[in-house]
Amino acid sequence: MSLFIKNILILFTTILFAIILNNSNVFGMRKQGVAISGRFICGNTSALSNSTKVRIVDIDTGPDPDDTLDEKFVDATGAFKLNGYTRELTDIDPVLYVWTRCYSLEAPCHRKIKFLIPKKFIIGEEPKLNEWLDIGIINLQSTFEDEKRECIF
Numbered sequence: 001m002s003l004f005i006k007n008i009l010i011l012f013t014t015i016l017f018a019i020i021l022n023n024s025n026v027f028g029m030r031k032q033g034v035a036i037s038g039r040f041i042c043g044n045t046s047a048l049s050n051s052t053k054v055r056i057v058d059i060d061t062g063p064d065p066d067d068t069l070d071e072k073f074v075d076a077t078g079a080f081k082l083n084g085y086t087r088e089l090t091d092i093d094p095v096l097y098v099w100t101r102c103y104s105l106e107a108p109c110h111r112k113i114k115f116l117i118p119k120k121f122i123i124g125e126e127p128k129l130n131e132w133l134d135i136g137i138i139n140l141q142s143t144f145e146d147e148k149r150e151c152i153f
Helices: 003-022
Strands: 030-042 053-058 067-073 079-088 094-100 110-116 133-139 148-150
Touching: 030 053, 030 094, 053 079
Parallel strands: 030 133
Antiparallel strands: 030 079, 053 067, 053 094, 067 079, 094 110, 110 148
16 A cells, blocks of 8 residues: 555545534533522521632543532622533532632631532523523522532632
């Protein structure tokens, strides 16, 4: 086989491989996401907008790192709206993380609270109004199961 033909075959194989990798649907990767809204208060006041951060994360196992789907600070009223996506072979495992200083100003770092998001709220496209998970108003003055401390900002 001539060198020219070998080079053409290598080039063709490389291009074909790149096309397959670029088109994730070939491997069954599905676009999956979550849209969630709510409001956090701290006792009788809104959660502080400069110290209460919310983040949707897809928890992955093995060598695949967790995927941040969306993150923001709450607004001046403690409200937030998050909407994010990723592509995965299997169903995503979404959680909502909240970092707050509510009732912990003297303690080091922020309280980190984890809320599991039910699988029925996983969507594959832009969310319609009825597909948003509205968690309502949650008072961060409470303590939560598996609450931790973390210095993130």
